[in-house]
Amino acid sequence: MNQLELLWDYQTADIEVERISKEIKSSPERQKLVKYRDYLVEQQETMKRIEDEILTMQDRLEALNDAVHRIEEQIENVQSRLNEKEPESIEEVDRFINDVQRLQNNLADYEAEIARIRKDAANRDHLQHDVKIRAVRTKQDFDKLKAVYDEKYAEMSQRLKAAKAVTEEKAKAITPDYMEKYRVIKQHSFPPLARLSGDKCGGCNMALPAGVVKDVQGGKEIECETCGRLLII
Numbered sequence: 001m002n003q004l005e006l007l008w009d010y011q012t013a014d015i016e017v018e019r020i021s022k023e024i025k026s027s028p029e030r031q032k033l034v035k036y037r038d039y040l041v042e043q044q045e046t047m048k049r050i051e052d053e054i055l056t057m058q059d060r061l062e063a064l065n066d067a068v069h070r071i072e073e074q075i076e077n078v079q080s081r082l083n084e085k086e087p088e089s090i091e092e093v094d095r096f097i098n099d100v101q102r103l104q105n106n107l108a109d110y111e112a113e114i115a116r117i118r119k120d121a122a123n124r125d126h127l128q129h130d131v132k133i134r135a136v137r138t139k140q141d142f143d144k145l146k147a148v149y150d151e152k153y154a155e156m157s158q159r160l161k162a163a164k165a166v167t168e169e170k171a172k173a174i175t176p177d178y179m180e181k182y183r184v185i186k187q188h189s190f191p192p193l194a195r196l197s198g199d200k201c202g203g204c205n206m207a208l209p210a211g212v213v214k215d216v217q218g219g220k221e222i223e224c225e226t227c228g229r230l231l232i233i
């Protein structure tokens with residue numbers, strides 16, 4: 001066998017390796033596992049977002065509580081001023097009333113915001129709880145499927161290992177420059193070698209110029225000008 005025939009033989013084994021690799025990658029269990037994993041990552045991100053939101057809410061609540069405290073002090077001040085000294089005019093009474101009113105309005109606004117934030121925070125707690133439960137269930141499904149997959153994968157990877165061993169054995173007969181040629185073509189076209197099929201390239205099915213067909217038949221090494229595969233008779 002010449003180098004091209006040996007390379008063809010190697011390619012046959014390599015096609016089997018690629019086929020098993022593809023079978024492993026496209027196994028339904030594996031694809032489902034990838035989906036579960038993506039979903040888990042998504043849940044983790046949601047949890048993180050909720051935690052951040054709750055932290056922001058807690059900061060805002062602290063600020064609001066301080067503000068409420070300050071207003072309560074101000075209201076007490078107004079009241080003790082009133083207790084110390086009776087207002088001397090109607091206008092002064094009005095001013096006191098207005099001050100207290102204004103402070104009480106502010107207080108009501110703050111308290112409304114506090115109530116709103118507490119409600120939002122409670123909603124987020126529920127959401128967080130739901131997300132956690134979903135994540136735990138997904139993890140359980142993931143683990144169950146992973147066990148099934150691992151078993152199946154062990155079998156497939158045994159086959160892959162065996163197929164790779166065959167290619168390695170066949171590669172021994174091929175010189176490095178042919179191996180390199182094969183590797184380079186494989187990057188854009190697989191399988192890298194194509195048989196002549198009449199006057200067509202067996203890889204891409206395009207008709208070849210008569211001169212090229214003749215050269216290949218005469219033993220010249222030529223790559224298909226359409227797909228770049230190395231032609232072999």
Ligand SMILES: [Zn+2]
Pocket residue numbers: 194201202203204205206224225226227228229
């Ligand atoms: Zn071609």
